[in-house]
Every structure is written in C-alpha cells, then in structure tokens.
Amino acid sequence: MRKMFLLALAIFIMCMLVGPAVAEKPYFFPYVNPYEATVMEVPAVYEAELPEKVPTKVFRVHPFPERKVPDVFWYDQGLECSLVYQKDEAPLIFIIAGTGARYNSPKMIHMQKAFYQAGYHVISISSPTYSSFIINASKSMVPGDLNDDAEDLYRVMKIALDKVKSKVKVTDFYLTGYSLGGIQSAYISLLDETEKQFNFKRVLLINPPANLYNSVSRLDQLLNDNIPGGIKNLNVWYQNLLESFSSLYAEMGYFDLSGDFIYKAYKRHPPREDFLASLVGLSFALSSADMMFTADVMRGGGYITPKNVKMNNSTSLTRYAMVGLRTAFTDYFHEYFYPYFHAKNPDLTEQELIDQLSLNHIEKYLRSSKKIGLLHNQDDIIMAPGEVDYLHGVFGNRAQIYPTGGHCGNMNHPDVVRFMVNFFDGQEG
16 A cells, blocks of 8 residues: 555656646747748748637827828828727737838737737737828927837827727726837836826837847848848849749749748748848838938928928829938938937937937836836847847846747747737736
C-alpha cells in the first residue's frame, strides 16, 4: 500500500514539474529575416482565427468646423473614424493607427476583429500623420510633436465618443496603438492623468519607436542604401519590380497578392534583403511625402509647394509629389519642423527637440504607471541597437518581447493576438 502511495506521489510530483500533457506550442514565425517579417504578408495558416465581419459604424468628426480647407482637398469631408460595437454593455478600446495609416488600414481591421471577438467595443482613429487628420484635426497642422499629437488625438477621441454614445454602453476605457500610434498612446495616457476624461484602465504600446528621430533616420536611409543611385533611380527600380512580378506569373501560372501566394513565391525565390529594405523605405517615403505636402498646403505653402499657390481638383500634383518623395523626413525635421518650434521657443535646440520626441522623455511615468504595457519584437528594423533592450528594462514584467516579427509583421500571429487580448483582460502572458 505504501509503495502504491509513493508511486502515486511520484507521478503527481512529476506532473507538477513537467506541466500539462498537452503543452502550448512555442512561438514560431515563418519569416526569420526582419525585413521579410516586416514586408511579407503572413499565410493564413499562421494567422489568428478571427470573424470575417464585425458590426461597424463609420462616422466623421470635425474638431475645427470653422477651418477653411484649400480647394485641392475638395474630396475631404471630415475625419473618418469607425466604431465596432457589441450589443450589450462592454469595455471600449481606442486604437491609434501607425504612420500615415487610416482607421481602416489592414492592421487596424485585424485589431478591430480581435478585440470585438474578445468582447470589446472599438473606436479606431487614423494617424495624425494621415492627410485627413492634418486637414481636419491637427491644431498646428505640423504633425510629429508627441505632445501636440496627443492633444489632437485626445480631442478627436472625446468627440468620437460623444458621436457614438447613443450606440454603446461603456464600462471601462482602454487604449492601444501600433508603431507611431504606440508611442503616441503613451503620451495620450500621460495627458489623461490630468484631464481624466477616460481614466484608462490599461494601455498597450505595440512596436513603438523609442526615439522618433532615430527611427525615421533609419527608415530614410533604407532607400538610399538599397536602391542603387538612391531615390533618383526609383523608376529603374520600379521597372525591375514589374519584371519580377511578370516572371513569377510565368512560372506559377497565376498571380495575386494573398499571403499564401506571396509565401509560395518567397519559398521559391527568396527576395534579396536590399530589395525588401527598399520596399520598407519606399512605403515610409510615400507616407512622409503625403504628410509633408498636406501640412505645407494647409499652412500656406513655401516648403513643398510655392507660397500661396492656387490649386484645385484639376491641378496636376505630380511635381509636388516628386519633391515630397525626394525630401527625407530628417530634412523635414531640420528645415521645417524644428524651425516651427524654434520660432515659438528661441531657446530650444535641435538636440533638445530630438530628446523630447521619445519614450525616454517620459521614462519616469512609464516606469511608475503599472497600467501601461509593451509589445515589441527584438528584431524590429526601426529600432537602433540597444533600444528594444532599453524599453524592456523600463517596462520590466509588463513587456512582451518576441524574438522575430520585424516591425509589426507578426501582429496577426495567434500568440501575439492572445497576448494583446490577455493584457487588456488583466491576465498573465
């Protein structure tokens, strides 16, 4: 009898040490190269299972209704936002988009579905660097300052909530954002500590830059370093891209932009790292050019366009687009952004402004506020060496760092989605 007892005790102890018989699979991401992870769409087999459709209401807000919008933006009728809503009372999450992204960009749609499935209302807001936000919702119309952007976003959030208050019953408020929207979420949370409009219960920063200037400098450099001859040879690079697509079609017999097709093509012909890096750089350059053009026009011109130039719906914008595309974001910082703030504060140096545009600037708050968490990837391409480790040290056990995923490339991975939802639900891991 004693032997049976000891055997049973031994088995029990082994089970406690080893854990459940069916353990969770370790994190696996199909793209190891960080540029591949950032650029390539993930095949369906590696995506979280989410509902195809969710109940959505799109609406517009006008934070500055008296503002005169230049004729060239004739198509813009206000800043669009969206509400994804539950039938019953539920907590509400605000999501802030990344650089140049709309409220309904693919990453935003994915997050809306994930949080809806988890039982949340969701209000989605475009990035302050998106043209419609600059036109309608930016007080200064000079995007990029984290404090100003936070105030603009906070204003939009209050108006948006008021717009949908008859549609939803809210128990608590939460906040998240990815990339630029991630670092902006930290500053919004800090602002809310004094304004107390929402009293956010939890805030999650997803792949935020540690220092904006460092990150945009790295993104700027991707075009010059990876397109032979730099941005001036963009047309040659584009023709090579079309030829590559034609070759894929001839070999595989069909072509589409689904994750499964791209993954199959990648397995046959893994793209060179310089090509993938140039894709990332080009995407950022296009968003940056659009932002600079919009901000310049809204403030009367003189940087991308001639001062007080008259433009309407029939004006060709090609030459302005090319000027914007050839203007690096760091050029915008030194030639337009810093002078604007220096005029307001003549004692402000460039380095002081650079230091202010960072999470380091509010490190004390981030360390002390236990409601704020971090989701990041060790191989994020917008991060300078040591920055991910620095943020891990700031957030401690409130940080989840995945080994791979590039910049926001793994946001629809089941493990990552599970972490997001569990974080807001107040669960571990």
